Amino acid sequence: MSTTDTAIASAEAHSAHNYHPLPVVVASADGAWMTDVEGRRYLDMLAGYSALNFGHRNRRLIDAAKAQLERVTLTSRAFHHDRFAEFCTQLAELCGMEMVLPMNTGAEAVETAVKTARKWGYRVKGVPDGMAKIIVATDNFHGRTTTIVSFSTDHEARDDFGPYTPGFEIVPYGDLTALSEAMTENTVAVLMEPIQGEAGVLVPPPGYLAGVREMTRERNVLFVADEIQSGLGRTGRTFACEHEGVVPDMYVLGKALGGGVVPVSAVVSSAAVLGVYRPGEHGSTFGGNPLACAVALEVVAMLRTGEFQQRAAELGDHLHHELGLLTGGDAVRAVRGRGLWAGVDISPALGTGREISEKLMDRGVLVKDTHGSTIRIAPPLVISKEDLDWGLEQLRGVLAD
Structure with missing residues (x-):
């Protein structure tokens, strides 16, 4: 068994099944990116359900925690x-x-x-x-x-x-x-x-x-x-x-x-x-x-300072513009949200939200499903426009497949 499979099997055997995580085992993270136990990198487009608005291991926050720990x-x-x-x-x-x-x-x-x-x-x-x-x-x-x-x-x-x-x-x-x-x-x-x-x-x-x-x-x-x-x-x-x-x-x-x-x-x-x-x-x-x-x-x-709010507003406008281009066809039924936060309703004919999330994971992007064929997109507010565009390109690829 791979390191990933071993870790997942152990979790399944010894923890209550109150969650159904995607089959990825994260070992480290920085900014908008996470790395699994096999060394593969993933773009985090969920941000811990908004708990990670400022990204993984934000230096200001880590330094504040370290100073207080002492x-x-x-x-x-x-x-x-x-x-x-x-x-x-x-x-x-x-x-x-x-x-x-x-x-x-x-x-x-x-x-x-x-x-x-x-x-x-x-x-x-x-x-x-x-x-x-x-x-x-x-x-x-x-x-x-x-x-x-x-x-x-x-x-x-x-x-x-x-x-x-x-x-x-x-x-x-x-x-x-x-x-x-x-x-x-x-x-x-x-x-x-x-x-x-x-x-x-x-x-x-x-x-x-x-x-x-x-x-x-x-x-x-x-x-x-x-x-x-x-x-x-x-x-x-x-x-x-x-x-x-x-x-x-x-x-x-x-x-x-x-x-x-x-x-x-x-x-x-x-x-x-x-x-x-x-x-x-x-x-x-x-x-x-x-x-x-x-x-x-x-x-x-x-x-x-307002910088994070402004960044979420500007990148959010870009996110919703790009997602809006996916609607009107057979793949995406609706897009909702505000700022760097979106719910995307995928046509059930293409798969469940879970299946779409797994296909995105295979392309190096992590999101999570909710209520049938809906996926949520909520990247850290520190994500770069280039990384956001790359993540959206992977979504377009999944929908095209």
Whole structure:
């Protein structure tokens, strides 16, 4: 057996089969490129579902992590440490908010947002105890905890994990009328992805996010934007909500906030919202740890210049122009997305998304499928135009074959 086959066989034998990875075993990576155990190089066009917005082993982020590793990595929140206040201050300023509640994973941040919205509903809005409702959208993906899958419409993510957590209303994504009809005096929040990533990079109709913002403001309901995948430069703006001039009540952040180095997530909001917490009501041993803060502070500094947002916007225009040329024929049914993020619906006659991804892997390009014949393209924001064009050429080759 080859080194690749041996590694895959061992993983299949000794790890739970909760993922179905492509048959490649990565040994090293740099920038937008990964190298497998056999020495073959692959162009990364997925970027860890946006966790690697700044590329693999970005020197600024690695240096920040190394420096912190030599000082202190964990104190727990039982004590203050010298990176925490700076991290909270800088991230709040980047978001135009006042307060930060740091966690580790995106799912933890969404759970924190749910708890925050409910507590705000009881403490501030005056919703009767146990009656708080949160409105979410069909085809959402916010994580995989028991509470989060309770309001998923994806059967693979949801089935066999009940009993499910109550308190959520599901409405069609992009439908303001349905949203309005679902709101009651007990609605405390609307939790939405500005662009639905796992669903296939679905962009809502123009004016939808602005409509959600107006409706929630009028009815004293929190607008919670899950920008875990869409935020921090991916769409050509710091946040996807900015494309409609919208500022939510709460940002839920993760993935790229840790720079592909450590898991870092956060809920960022106003003092009026996050101020509902008192000591002991919520927490995390590793949330806001010194190493995480050091890396995330460098991420915030990189985003503050605007260069990565501009790069995503410019290369994104090029990406969508080139992908748009593939539509109208028999191979590509539709292309969606914004910035360096696209969902490409391949004709089922050409194969499943998995089969297309495997054919691209054979040509040295790594993407991932979702929902049948859709593939997602989300390269690191540091990718060169030449490498992006080469990756697109491999896609054209697969479709031609």
